Amino acid sequence: MSGSLLSFAGVTGGYGATTVVRGVGGAVAAGEACCVLGRNGVGKTTLMRLLTGHLPLQSGTVDFAGRSLDGLAPDRRHRLGLVYCPQERPVFDNLSVRDNLGLMEPFDAHRHAPLLAAFPILEARMDQSAGTLSGGERKILSFVRGVAETGQLLLLDEPSEGVQQENVERMAGFLHEAKAAGRALLVVEQNLAFAREIADRVMVMDHGAVVLAGAAADITEDTLAAHMHV
């Protein structure tokens, strides 16, 4: 798609000989958020892992800022500007909260200050091992790590999972700020309210394929719920 920061077409892939995602296409422009919705097990996380290079494509193309990502390892994609916060094991359990935030660049209190002020639970546990955090707190730590990075594209896999509602609302605020700063967001979500709060466009997946896509404002909640079978 012209003007898109990330565009992908015919993305097909899975685990070994098992194909999970079939022919998925989409695009995200700078300053835009696209939410990928769907029930458990429909291939949302597999799609994220294909886009970030953690799984090889069986077929299809992925372009970022006009450049093909074909064959690039995840760390190379990160250096180009793809920031990925995975759903499972989102933090380094054996490192402190501070080291999780300062792994690639020294921890910068100034850069992290607004995020830590919004999520004081992390600031209180800076020197604690991330492995001792609750599931929701790990998600917050992963979110803070991703948002604080400077990459142009944020790929978040279920950032609100297990997070208290007040913190989900704070996350939405930071994602609006990221969009305003020109960053692009591709967010996998099951929390419809959160998705509707941040999304400009939505893609609904079922059985590894996109079954509904369009501008978030044009799709009613009932239509979304019907396609997600909720």
Next chain:
Amino acid sequence: MDPILTTNVLNVVYEVSTLAVVVLGLAVVFGLLGVMNLAHGEFVMIGAYCAFFVQAHDLPFLAAVPLALLVCGFLGLVVERVLVRPLYARPFDTLLATWGLGMLLREAVEAVYGRGFRSVATPLTGSVEVLGADYPAYRLLLTLVSVALVAGLVWWFVRSATGRRIRAVVNNPELAASVGIPVTALARNTFVFGCGLAALSGVMLAPLLPVNPTLGLDFILKSFFVLVVGGLGSLVGLISGSGVIGGVESVVSAVSDRTWGYTTVLVIAILFLWLRPNGLFPRT
């Protein structure tokens, strides 16, 4: 202090610290890559032959250090790329492949130098008085260098940015790649580093050992015992395992003979495999 007791205590410290240096390279490679490099002992052996080579060519003993690092570093680079990297996800195949590599290296050295023992002259002769006991100066220097090396590496691993990244890769390789850590390059460098440490320990130990192509077999077995007792994948485990195996072998050998010392550590390793298979300090 009783001079005999002092000598025995120094011998224990010597055994433990030098064993820790030998095992460190093996443990770092296993911790990061999940690869048990059964050719590790052969890299120690090649390091020892580098010491023999420089002395045979009338070069200073210290020239063996860069030579061994270069030879084993280059070998490690090739082995990681050609043999180990394609087998990362297949630990049993890696065991077989590195065992085969060890045999190949032994045969290659034998083809050049023959089966016979070679001796390397001690670069530091004489003895030093320590608490009333005369102790060989080179053994004392080796002990100090080994302690400093292990302590320095542990400090670097815990405090440096690269050490944190290695720990991140050990904990969660997929996330590590996602945050921009070049996991493949780090794995390659770690393997080369492990081979380099083995080579360095080979150079250091060469003047105290009969240098021969099978020298590495003894070290790989002892290293294996250390990891069984201490636990795989933790530095505390490595140091405690070295303490138990090196310490027990040294003490039992001193009060009896080396055969009993070796038999005792073998029994300890079997007991650990049987009763505490994860060792004293397994990685959590």
